[in-house]
């Protein structure tokens with residue numbers, strides 16, 4: 001996808017994929033790219049129901065699967081990376097498996113845990129739920145790009161100070177999510193923070209400390 | 223009372239974790255690494271008839287497809303159960319791909335290895351497997367004829383009879399309750415899924431990057447399976463993204479990755495899918511527990527009977543000892559009967575999950591105690607105080623100890639049961655009640671409101687044994703005054719990196735910032751499985767020993783050095799005098815700094831290592847940690863969804879080495895207890911035995927919005943009778959009693975006693 005294909009902001013802020021699918025041209029290209037692969041499952045029922053008859057028939061003849069890779073440039077943490085990628089590659093797998101940016105975590109691969117949260121043009125998304133090919137031209141920020149060089153972001157410092165993690169595996173996602181939360185202006189009360197951070201699971205149960213860290217980072221940044 | 227709570231540094235690995243630089247197992251960059259994708263059985267029992275791989279073989283990027291038909295076969299590693307804690311744990315005893323038999327739905331039947339994840343996953347969808355299904359056993363009722371009563375679990379008796387419970391249970395003067403409590407299958411679901419990168423460096427040399435709680439165990443099991451010298455298997459795992467027990471045993475995917483890598487001739491990365499985390503890496507068995515209690519009218523227990531029924535798989539070997547680990551330790555009673563029955567069913571193998579046995583056991587027992595308190599009209603805290611056990615209720619003192627005691631103090635002085643060491647449970651109750659405001663509680667169910675909401679207050683006792691294992695450690699002290707300490711243990715999020723750095727700094731006598739603690743590599747001295755809350759005490763003890771070795775080694779150098787103030791003294795007269803200094807015990811004016819000793823000896827560094835010793839247990843005492851949870855819930859009566867709104871937990875775990883991380887452990891335990899009480903359940907299809915909840919949208923763990931502030935306090939004293947560090951561990955105790963505290967609060971709010979977890983809204987309507 002190049003710049004001119006980029007979807008316009010229609011207010012459906014939560015669903016990048018749907019926006020892209022609503023652009024007919026992109027959608028065809030996209031369905032072609034994923035057709036016949038089990039990767040289609042990762043993008044959920046919305047896509048499957050959007051698939052037309054052609055796509056369905058392609059799913060039925062899997063041996064024609066085309067895994068030709070596509071060359072693309074991804075802008076991550078301010079740096080351009082040009083890579084050849086299988087079009088089925090999720091943004092998360094592109095980061096972890098191809099670019100060795102393993103800070104973004106895979107905790108479910110289904111958009112259910114938030115461990116893979118990254119910022120795309122400043123908004124938080126689950127990078128396991130979107131394909132890398134859809135993000136050419138986007139500004140992608142991962143946990144590796146949250147700090148300012150050696151100087152930690154106030155959210156990172158607050159997570160350390162308040163012990164906002166234990167195993168640390170959900171942490172990159174929590175921090176990216178929390179940074180976006182403050183920008184969204186959804187950190188106005190304890191209950192609001194809890195609610196708007198509930199897409200990021202922490203099985204270690206660091207939630208009360210995550211809340212404390214976000215409140216602290218909020219006071220320090222205002 | 224000693225200094226029970228230590229300093230509260232931030233985690234030493236904190237910066238790595240908040241910047242994304244901490245490397246978890248499948249994140250290591252291994253050149254030419256291929257990717258594996260597994261194919262699982264969709265029947266619960268039967269035989270594989272055929273595996274059609276033609277389409278898959280010709281799909282782009284596919285390197286090899288491995289199944290029982292062609293797998294390079296490892297042999298069954300011969301690890302004795304008694305050696306599990308030193309030589310590796312296996313709960314599922316079958317080596318995957320060993321034959322055509324299917325024992326449970328979701329069992330791995332084949333592995334596709336391809337160049338990329340996308341290619342492997344696509345090709346896996348093209349493999350067709352046919353089966354000859356047989357009728358599976360899926361429930362306790364199905365497996366009735368195969369039920370067994372195991373004698374022991376990891377060396378402890380699980381069938382216990384003390385006194386005669388029947389007499390008291392038939393005594394009409396006593397107040398009795400008898401109820402059955404059930405808990406569903408619970409699945410650990412750490413956010414990091416299990417995973418292994420297997421790389422054969424040579425035919426007889428294997429490196430594994432494995433998400434595990436026990437690198438040394440994986441090493442020994444895989445060396446046994448492939449007939450390799452243990453030193454030829456290296457296992458690396460510096461960070462674990464949560465485990466809670468599911469990364470303790472060596473599960474099938476580890477063998478599968480090694481087989482795939484052998485067949486492909488390339489390193490293979492196999493990241494277990496979330497879907498398979500519900501089958502192939504264990505889960506907590508569902509339990510059915512029937513408890514009968516009889517007490518005098520003033521609340522003294524006379525009989526406790528706890529029968530628990532749990533599951534295992536046909537290829538499994540694991541006992542969840544609910545009764546022995548709760549009713550067997552908790553209260554004083556002249557008669558106690560504990561029975562455990564296990565049923566093998568065609569469902570993935572069960573394993574330990576955070577506080578195995580104690581967690582479901584204390585749920586049932588502490589709910590039963592709440593019911594008894596209502597039958598008696600006695601406050602729940604008062605009832606527990608009336609039955610406080612100073613001595614272990616069901617463990618006897620070994621005869622050698624009795625003899626010793628009798629010899630010292632005269633006949634009759636010896637106790638039959640060992641006293642609990644440094645037990646401060648009464649303070650847990652009193653401090654918890656005070657902080658919570660328990661005295662203000664109106665015990666009548668349904669009597670307390672907050673606007674339209676029903677309010678309930680409940681409490682429960684927490685307990686977990688202090689486990690002691692053996693570990694070794696190595697230290698290298700450098701002439702710049704810094705040190706590296708190593709042990710092949712793990713930090714599962716427990717804070718081990720931090721607490722063990724603190725212990726090393728204290729024991730070595732070096733500043734905290736100058737000590738680096740390294741773990742998670744079989745190249746380091748032995749560390750046991752990081753489970754059972756043993757790490758701080760066990761590895762701490764090894765650090766204590768290696769620090770003494772280092773001091774002796776430095777003393778040896780100093781006494782031979784004519785320029786040292788300690789020259790010609792006896793090494794026995796020399797000990798650490800102050801941080802960084804050795805001194806004479808008899809003449810306090812004589813001392814020498816470590817770095818001066820090294821510099822004068824022309825050494826850049828000095829290195830010492832302890833030998834792994836048999837663990838010595840102090841049999842005179844029983845070692846157990848204790849605590850009390852107090853919990854408030856709020857329930858909208860129209861939509862009876864339970865919200866936990868306030869928690870106070872007071873713990874007695876011996877010394878708290880690292881205050882910040884310890885508090886997090888207790889808090890995290892309670893959070894998991896909230897999930898257990900209100901939401902968590904793995905459901906199975908009653909026909910196929912396939913888990914129906916196989917993802918995090920269907921299996922509900924607690925989220926941020928479900929969790930209130932949790933106030934954690936510690937009381938007591940360092941337990942130096944247990945180990946020289948004085949710490950009894952705290953990874954598991956937080957979850958014990960937690961679900962009972964919530965369930966008891968729900969009863970207080972609503973008058974409804976839900977005895978079947980989780981307490982979902984439908985059960986309160």
Ligand code: FES
Nearest residue numbers: 107109111114128
């Ligand atoms: S890995 Fe993307 S939401 Fe879980």
Ligand code: FES
Nearest residue numbers: 166168202203204
């Ligand atoms: S810190 Fe372990 S999952 Fe959140």
